[in-house]
Structure formats: structure tokens, C-alpha cells
Amino acid sequence: MATHAILTQYPTTFTPVAAARRQHHLPSWARILLGGGALWLATVVITFFTGNVNLVPTIILVGAFLVPVTFVAWAFRRADALLTPSKIFSAFLYGGVLGVLGASVLEAAFVHNTSMVGFLGVGLIEEGVKLLVLWAMARRLGRYTMRDGLVLGATVGFGFAAFESAGYAFQALFNAQGGGLSLLGVVETELLRGILTPFGHGLWTAVTGAALFAVAARRGRTTLWALPVAGAYALVVALHALWDAADLAAAWLTLHLTGTPEQWARAREGLAVTATPAQLHLDALLSFALPFADALVGVAIVAALAVAVRHQERRTFTPVGR
Template sequence: MKSLSISHADVVPHTSTGRPRPGPSWVRIFLGGSVLWAATVVVTFVTGNSNLVPTIILVGSFLVPVTFVAFAFRHGDAVITAQRVFTAFVYGGVLGVLGASLLESAFLTHASGWTYPAIGLIEEGVKLAALWLVARRLPFYTRRDGMVLGAAVGFGFAALESAGYAFNALFTSRGLSLLNLVETEALRAVLAPVGHGLWTALLGGALFATAARSRSGRPRLRTPLLGWYAVVVALHALWDASQVLAVWLTLLLTGTRGQWTSIVRLGELPGVTQAQVHTFTVLNWGLLAVDALIGLSLLLLRWTPLGRGRATAPVLPLRHVG
């Protein structure tokens, strides 16, 4: 009777062609989902049927994250299966938001200047731990696969977080506001591609790259990973603190003596002019744009060399043993 055997000596390199593999069309997912979300919003406004609100929240919060995960999936190796990506998206996202909620409620009881870096440390830490957990049984590890699987975890986190923000936006002092809900979802959908998914993709690439330097061939906690963790935490902190930084920059550029006195004594900013509002808006979005450009540049620098014919994953040929 013959059996199949895999020998470690049989591992040979596989050269990536750099071409996307077959998979779900992210364009169709985005266009189809956008039509469904818009139709649900219109019908809800027309009919006033509150039973449709959960549909708006779910479709709007998950549309962009799912679209980008579908895009990333097509650029992974065969070991990154659809089931594995789905697991990373759901399990990684849920474990991430649960872990972040518990740790932030335990350690961030008072607001301070360290709140934003602390949030970055916690949320990026729990996402990294979730990625490590869902990837522990992979047969091999490459930087590209780490970035794909990391994006799945990050976008799962982003989708669930956006759903929470959308739900909270529904409730106002004047009652339920469907307009607030729709605006919140639209804004977060625009910003989603350069947030959690991007940051965890960078961490995933760094995590899987440590496997090449490990005797066991498994990811390990090494100095380069900690360095990338610090970079991602800094990007996360700058993103969260952009509004506060924009306020202070606006004051430095246009603030009057009376405004400085009031904000020091009372913590309030009286007599805000329309010009200051415009300055704040430009600075706020400018800081977000700078943060996004830095993150995207780092992602491209880490990704581009991987599609130039380099060995990306081992192939295990099967041989018959009598």
C-alpha cells in the first residue's frame, strides 16, 4: 500500500508572479453593497420604518472593510484561504474590540495627555495578539501573507467599531436622528481604508517576517516587530489626537489674548470666528491626510518588493513511499 509523505528536504521555493489570484470581485462587492445601502437609507427615510435601522448600520459599517479584505485576499498566497480570511475578520475583529474595551475601561479611567498613545498601545496590541492567535497554525509565513491576514483582522475591528459609532450617533438630545447615523457611516467609510486595516497590515507583515529569522519558522517577538509596533501606535495616536492638535494649532496661529486666558482659566474658547473654524477644519483634515500618507507610503514600501519575482512561499511536493 502506498502512502504520501512530505519531507522537509522537499521544500522548494515558489516564485510569485505578482498577479492577483482568482477571488471575489471587490469592485462588484463595493458597487452592489453601495446600491443596497443607499436603497435601504432612502426606503427608511420615506417609510420611517425603524426596523431597517440595523440593516443600515450593518451594511454601512461592513461595506468598505469587506471590500478591502476581498481586494487583499486576491494578493495572498494559496495558504491564505477564504475560510482563514473570514476567521481573521470575524474572530480577530471581535477579540480585538472585546480586548480593547476591557483594557481601556480598566486603565484609561482619567483623560490626560497620554490617553491617545495609550489607546494606540492597547488597540494595536490586542489586534496583534488576535492576529497571532488566528495565524498560529499556518504551514509557513511570508510578509505578504502577514499583511493580507493583518488587514483582515484590522478591517474586522474597524467594521465592528464603526457599527458602534453609528449606533451611538443615532441617539441625540432631540431623539433619534437617522441623518446623524448616515453621516457618521459615510464619514467612517471614507476614512476606513487608512485606519485600522492599514495599521494592522503593517504589523502583520512585521510579525510574519520574524518567522524567517526564527529557528522554528514561527513568528517571534523580536526587535523589528517592536519597532513597527511603535510606528503603528504613533500613527494611531496622531490620528486620534488630530482634532485636539488642530485646536491648539489654530490657537497658535489665530488665537487672541482673551481666548488664551479663557482656555487656561475655564477650559473654554469664547469668541470663535468663522475664519478660525475654517483654519481648524483645514488643519484637522490636513493632519489626517499626513497620517494617511505616511501609513500608505510605509505599506507600499513594504509591499512593492514582494511582487518582483522574489520567493514568497514554499511549495511542498508530494512523493510516493512504498
């Protein structure tokens, strides 16, 4: 009774302060990005100044996982309560570990093949492995919505991206001339992959996740043997292959647009083609423009799926979100 009287007499002492704090709090995904980014930057600076190689694993892990975890945290707030933190964590972990393990085993015949066939093979394998992991994680959920398919698919994809980025960063560590360790190579690799991560694996697997869950919503169970799932899979494989083949496609387009008879003759004989300064500039421009266009297509597809989800939820009046 005494506590109730105090709260009633001085309501502004408690409620408005708590409300003000809630209003000024950053969302969880922003705190993860800013806090994790500050920790990563501090670790990089201290490692450069002290030369302490024991900090290199911290740089690799924080840098590789920061952006994927941030986007998963952002997506998680938009999922149904059916996707629990445990389910999200499991999807991220299994999507990452099983994804890179399966891809590493199956890609042995394609990893050194820099032709379009090789890039297509890598896309088929990596997207296929992620789809299988997503299908396994989605079984026995009990209820399926496209919204949850987008979130769970993105989680699996970002898990794959995180572990893959850690591998590339570790590989960059040993690319220094003279046999030393290249900390700068690690930092550059993680910055580049951190910028590109939102437009790759997470985006592509979100598309297949939406298709998988849309079919499951109609049939009451997940299945890979459905035309929408196959169509979504083919679409993301094409986006993946074109993303990986951007440099090859840029060189091919440059030669077709500006190639001289002498250059074509050398190319047909399988000899190296010496590019002019103008061709080098065009190749660089296309190497940037092609992945950018690929990313725009992926973002547009996911945005269209998100709009479709909102329209569907308005018709069914299904409460969603957290």
C-alpha cells in the first residue's frame, strides 16, 4: 500500500523517465554495429601499434561477423514470435558452418575454374547448400509465412557470409610479400566484404526462403519440389554467378565494345591481350557497374517480396513483429 501511494503521488519520478530512456535508446542492431565497429577499430589500431599477433583472431572474427550479425538483429525484430532467438542462432550457426563445409567439398572441381561455367557451378553449389540448410531449419515450425521465410533465409545466408568472410580474411593474412603477415590485407578484405555483405548471400537466401515458406504455407509442410522454389533458386544462382563473374564479364564486354582486330586475333589464339589506357578505364568502370546492377536487382526483388508480405498481412489481419 505504501509503495502504491508513493507511485501514485509522484508518477513523474518513474514513468516519464523510463519512457524518455526508451525513446532515446538506439535500436539493438544500431548498438551492435556502432559498438562492434568501435571495438574492431580499437583492436586494429592497437595491433598496428603493438604488433601483438594474438589480437589478429579478434580482428578477423569481429570484422567478419559484425555486419552479418547486425543485419540478422535488424531482421529478427521483423519476424513472428515463432522464430525464437534459439532458432535464429541455430540457423546462423548451421547456415555458416554447414554451408562453408558443404560448399568446400562440392566446389573442388570449380574453385579454380574462372570461366562462366565455373562461376555458375559455384553459384549452384553454394545456393543449393544454403537452401538445404534452410529447408532443414524450417521443418516442423508448424506455421509458415513469407515474412518468416525472408528472415530465416537471410539468417542462413548471413551465417554463410560471416564464416566465408572469416576464411577470406585469414587467407589475406598470408598474402604479404617476403613471407610475413599482412595485417593491412586483413583489414582491407574485411572492409570490402563488410560493405558488400548486405548485397550477397543474405539477400539471395532471403529470396529462396520467401519462396520456400510461401509454398509451405499452402501445403502445410516445407518441400523443395515446387516450381516457385525452383524458380527462386534459379534466379539467385544467376545473380550469384553474375556477381562472381563481374570481372570476367567486364573484360569480355570491353573487348567486344572496343577490341581491335589485333587484340581479337591474340584472344582467339589464347594469348594475353594488351589493353589500351581507355580500355583499362572502361574495364574498371564495368567491373564496378556490373556488381552494382546485380545488387540493385537483388534489392528490388526483396523489396517487392516485402511489399507482397505487407499486402498479404493486411488481407489476413495477421499480427506480426516484435
